[in-house]
C-alpha cells in the first residue's frame with residue numbers, strides 16, 4: 001500500500017500517465033482512503049490545466065526519490081512553489097495578483113461555447129447588459145472574487161483565450177506580465193475590466209469585443 005509520501009513522490013508520473021500499472025493501482029488504492037492526497041492531486045491537475053490553458057509549459061511535481069540530490073532539490077522547490085501559488089496568492093493585496101489567482105482558480109470549466117443566457121446571467125451579476133453579440137465565449141459565470149461578485153468570462157480570440165473579468169469597482173489602470181501572460185486593468189463603465197491573455201493584441205481584441213457588445217451603465 002502506498003503512503004502519503006509515496007503518492008507525493010509519484011504524483012507527477014501519475015498525472016503524466018507514466019506510472020507502471022502496479023504502482024498506479026497502489027496509488028489509486030491510497031486515493032480511495034486519503035482525502036489529503038486526493039486534494040493534492042486535484043490541485044496539481046488544476047495548476048497544470050490552468051497553466052496549459054494560459055500557454056505555460058507545465059509544472060514540475062513534488063520531488064521524485066529516483067532523482068539525484070540537486071534535481072531533487074529543484075523538483076521539491078518547484079512542487080512547493082505550486083502549493084504556495086495555490087494557497088497563498090489570494091492573500092496578496094495587489095489587484096493584478098488577485099485577478100491572476102482567480103483565473104488560475106477557474107481554469108477548468110472552459111471548453112464549450114456558452115449559451116447567451118449564461119453570458120447574460122454572468123453580466124447581470126455586476127449590473128451590465130449584453131446588447132450586441134459576443135461571439136466565442138467559452139466560459140461565463142458570476143463568481144465570488146475576494147468577497148465581491150464579479151462577471152467572469154473567457155473569450156476565444158484569434159490569439160488564444162482571454163480571461164475577462166468585470167469588477168464592480170474602479171481600480172487604477174495598469175499593465176502587467178506574469179510568465180508569458182499579458183494582463184491589463186482598464187476602466188469600464190462604473191467599474192473595471194481585467195484582461196489576461198497571451199499578448200497585447202489578444203487583450204485589445206477581447207476588450208474591443210466586450211466594449212462593443214456590453215452596456216454597463218453607471
Ligand SMILES: [Zn+2]
Nearest residue numbers: 003004034037
Ligand atoms: Zn495520503
Ligand SMILES: [Zn+2]
Nearest residue numbers: 106141143152
Ligand atoms: Zn470566476
